[in-house]
Amino acid sequence: MLKLTAANLRNLPAETLAVPVCEEAPIHPRGPVASLVRRALGYEEFTGKSGNELHLYDPPRCHVRRVIVLGIGPKDKVDAEALRSFAGKAVKTAIEWRLESLCLEAPSPQKLGLDIRALLKALMEGACLANHIYDRFKSDPKKKPLQTIYFRTSPGAAEAFSTLPETVQTVCEAACLAREWVSDPSNEKTPALLAAAVKKRAESAGLRVEVQEEETLKKNKMGALLAVAAGSENPPAMVLLDYAPKNPEKTVALVGKGITFDTGGYNLKPSNSLDGMKADMAGAAAVAGTLLAAARLKPKIRVVGALPMVENMVSGAATRPGDIISAYTGKTVEIGNTDAEGRLVLADAMAYVIDRYRPDMVLDMATLTGACLVALGEKIAGVFSRDDRLAEIVIAAGDETHERCWRLPLPDDYKELLESKFADIRNIGSSRWGGAIAAALFLSEFVGETPWVHIDIAGPAYTKKGGDYCGPGGTGFGVRLLWEVLDRLRS
Numbered sequence: 001m002l003k004l005t006a007a008n009l010r011n012l013p014a015e016t017l018a019v020p021v022c023e024e025a026p027i028h029p030r031g032p033v034a035s036l037v038r039r040a041l042g043y044e045e046f047t048g049k050s051g052n053e054l055h056l057y058d059p060p061r062c063h064v065r066r067v068i069v070l071g072i073g074p075k076d077k078v079d080a081e082a083l084r085s086f087a088g089k090a091v092k093t094a095i096e097w098r099l100e101s102l103c104l105e106a107p108s109p110q111k112l113g114l115d116i117r118a119l120l121k122a123l124m125e126g127a128c129l130a131n132h133i134y135d136r137f138k139s140d141p142k143k144k145p146l147q148t149i150y151f152r153t154s155p156g157a158a159e160a161f162s163t164l165p166e167t168v169q170t171v172c173e174a175a176c177l178a179r180e181w182v183s184d185p186s187n188e189k190t191p192a193l194l195a196a197a198v199k200k201r202a203e204s205a206g207l208r209v210e211v212q213e214e215e216t217l218k219k220n221k222m223g224a225l226l227a228v229a230a231g232s233e234n235p236p237a238m239v240l241l242d243y244a245p246k247n248p249e250k251t252v253a254l255v256g257k258g259i260t261f262d263t264g265g266y267n268l269k270p271s272n273s274l275d276g277m278k279a280d281m282a283g284a285a286a287v288a289g290t291l292l293a294a295a296r297l298k299p300k301i302r303v304v305g306a307l308p309m310v311e312n313m314v315s316g317a318a319t320r321p322g323d324i325i326s327a328y329t330g331k332t333v334e335i336g337n338t339d340a341e342g343r344l345v346l347a348d349a350m351a352y353v354i355d356r357y358r359p360d361m362v363l364d365m366a367t368l369t370g371a372c373l374v375a376l377g378e379k380i381a382g383v384f385s386r387d388d389r390l391a392e393i394v395i396a397a398g399d400e401t402h403e404r405c406w407r408l409p410l411p412d413d414y415k416e417l418l419e420s421k422f423a424d425i426r427n428i429g430s431s432r433w434g435g436a437i438a439a440a441l442f443l444s445e446f447v448g449e450t451p452w453v454h455i456d457i458a459g460p461a462y463t464k465k466g467g468d469y470c471g472p473g474g475t476g477f478g479v480r481l482l483w484e485v486l487d488r489l490r491s
């Protein structure tokens, strides 16, 4: 649990205090913490350089047992992300030490030139996200999350931002749930199992939930989605989540790619590329997480989530390259490559959601292309939209949450790459190049006139190594981002 406190060091509710320190310039107001920092900087091995860590025990004239002093680098380079990292590292150390609680010292916003709310929010995010441990399949879990994390700030700030801990915790817990779904192995998250897991959470959060099974999907003529599902023993499902407040200002539809495993189908992936394909439902996980956060934080806009869940496998019944199928919109699609399956399930899910809910805009999130990974690397998502305002909102939201997004173009003249000799469109481009753009252009053919943004998260959805506030596995990328987008759409 996250808690703001203005307690002085004599009656701190935790035994351990973590203090961020900059190289050279002080970032704490004069007082006992500033003295602790001076003491730390008296040791040659501690300079305040980013990543520098020093532990002090029972410091004099202080009633804390332990102090974790952490360097965060030069003052003029400190931003919200540096504070998230600081909080994450401190929490990880405290978990390592098997502590139950920890207090993080908030630096002075004036000294850092940062907004106080943004500063506290960043500390809380880093701490809350780092406090998540994925050990569902360990017989003998070694680590336990902290029970309480305090943030020490001025009495005025503690009062003014008293509701912030709960808001941050709600969104970060949703992100952690998304992480778990992404990290879960595919044998434990078939479309039916994943749909049931999402349904359970969504119902207890008070969302309207509908799970469409194969029969319904057939009845609704979701031909593109069903073509991907054809090769799997595990039938597909589509989960619809609806957060519907009274008199909403607008309706936003979120659609997430939910491929529970992507073998590539008959265009089978090589061994190396199969690794990590359990994470091919990270878009769906992020959308589900965002809806759960919305259900709890109650924005004034209606948010609909659509999660097409399908396993892309090979069998005697699987779709072949060259097959022609009919999508939900009636468009015929020539399957140029069975590994370009994400765009097929999204095309049907988006068109269905637009038909049914008439949203003011659609955002889709998907681990869609290896090409996006090649273009932007493992930490940055690709953003595609014809709507400049929407694209800018997404990019600004990503700057705020440090789920970085970079806009890529949707050039009309590239559409010819998707031409098919036999059907209305082909699901892959005729050129080796520009794969992320070709995929986005394919999607654009199924959204009609509805304002739309596509976010390709093939890079940042999953991490083998982990980071300062994230363990190895699913990153939860997209939940804080989409929540921030919804927040910006309100005003």
Ligand code: BES
Pocket (backbone or CB within 6 Å): 262, 264, 280, 337, 339, 340, 341, 342, 367, 368, 369, 370, 371, 373, 428, 429, 435, 458, 459
């Ligand atoms: N799920 C993959 C994209 C992906 C690749 C996600 C690596 C995360 C990491 C997607 O379904 C896919 O296989 N795309 C193909 C498309 C190609 C066949 C046109 C790709 O990117 O190679």
Ligand code: ZN
Pocket (backbone or CB within 6 Å): 262, 264, 338, 339, 340, 341, 342
């Ligand atoms: Zn694929």
Ligand code: ZN
Pocket (backbone or CB within 6 Å): 259, 262, 280, 339, 341, 342, 367, 368
């Ligand atoms: Zn895929």
